[in-house]
Amino acid sequence: MADAHGAAAPHALPADLQHQFESLDQQQDAASFGMWVFIVTEILFFGGLFLAYTIYRWQFGAGFARGSVEMDIVAGTANTAILIGSSLTMAMAVHSAAKGKRRALLLFLALTIALGGAFLGVKAIEYTDHIRHHLLPGPGFRHAGPDARAVEMYFTLYFTMTGLHALHMIVGIGILSTLFVMAWRGRFTAEYHNPVEISGLYWHFVDIVWIFLFPLLYLIGRHAR
Numbered sequence: 001m002a003d004a005h006g007a008a009a010p011h012a013l014p015a016d017l018q019h020q021f022e023s024l025d026q027q028q029d030a031a032s033f034g035m036w037v038f039i040v041t042e043i044l045f046f047g048g049l050f051l052a053y054t055i056y057r058w059q060f061g062a063g064f065a066r067g068s069v070e071m072d073i074v075a076g077t078a079n080t081a082i083l084i085g086s087s088l089t090m091a092m093a094v095h096s097a098a099k100g101k102r103r104a105l106l107l108f109l110a111l112t113i114a115l116g117g118a119f120l121g122v123k124a125i126e127y128t129d130h131i132r133h134h135l136l137p138g139p140g141f142r143h144a145g146p147d148a149r150a151v152e153m154y155f156t157l158y159f160t161m162t163g164l165h166a167l168h169m170i171v172g173i174g175i176l177s178t179l180f181v182m183a184w185r186g187r188f189t190a191e192y193h194n195p196v197e198i199s200g201l202y203w204h205f206v207d208i209v210w211i212f213l214f215p216l217l218y219l220i221g222r223h224a225r
Contacts, residue, residue: 032194032197032198032201034198035198035201035202036201038202039201039202039205042168042205046161046164046209049157049160049161049164050212050216052157053157053161053216056153056154056157057220060147060150060153060154062147062150063147063148063149063150063151063153063154064150064151064153064154064220065220066143066145066147066150066151066154067150067151067154067155067158068154068217068218068219068220070130070133070135070151071217071218072126072129073218073219075122075125075126076214076217076218077214077218078122079119079122079123079210079214080210080211080214082115082118082119082122083115083119083207083210083211084207085115086111086112086115086116086119086203086207087203087204087207089108089111089112089115090108090112090200090203090204091200091204092104092108093105093108093109093112093196093200094193094196094197094200096108097183097188097190097193097196097197098190098193098197099190100188100189100190102183102186102188105183105188105196106180106183106184109176109179109180109183110180112176112203113173113176113177113180116169116172116173116176117173119169120166120169120170120173123162123166127159130155130159135155136155136159137152137155137156137159141155158217161213161217162213162217165206165209165210165213168206168209169206172199172202172203172206175199175202176199176203179195179196179199182195183196
């Protein structure tokens with residue numbers, strides 16, 4: 001098309017391109033870099049908790065082993081399998097978005113959300129069981145044996161670390177639910193699907209955190225049974 005003076009009109013910019021970027025590729029690189037920076041800050045955050053766990057486990061090894069015996073290994077293993085499955089479905093969602101397959105994207109996002117909800121459901125059952133057995137740190141904590149204080153320290157770290165992890169799962173489910181609505185409305189194409197990709201990075205990070213939490217919290221006292 002030409003204007004009234006016969007000059008060619010400028011090429012239309014992609015509808016999803018923000019004004020501060022020159023191209024979708026530049027926008028995608030900036031978004032991915034921002035997510036990686038965020039993940040680094042999360043690594044530092046959880047790294048402090050893992051360091052605290054390491055120090056206290058070194059000081060109170062026997063008490064931590066006794067605390068670990070109280071864990072439901074079946075529930076922990078089931079949740080590990082659930083999160084590994086959710087990583088697969090999330091990867092398939094990203095792949096589907098990159099290929100422009102809207103129906104497959106919706107399916108895999110829904111499966112990932114469902115698996116995340118299943119994980120939280122199992123965790124809620126575990127928390128309820130711990131509270132019923134007076135293992136919640138505080139005035140109501142009860143544990144027979146000479147290492148009760150060390151066991152309470154174990155459960156303090158257990159509830160803190162798994163609680164924060166669960167909070168990250170809730171945030172992730174909220175993000176994926178938003179992506180599902182956007183995908184339903186046809187917002188993503190093979191050319192523009194970066195929100196799905198960077199959300200996948202977040203989800204995989206949360207899954208990896210659990211891969212470290214599971215052996216540290218559930219398996220260290222198995223030999224004590």
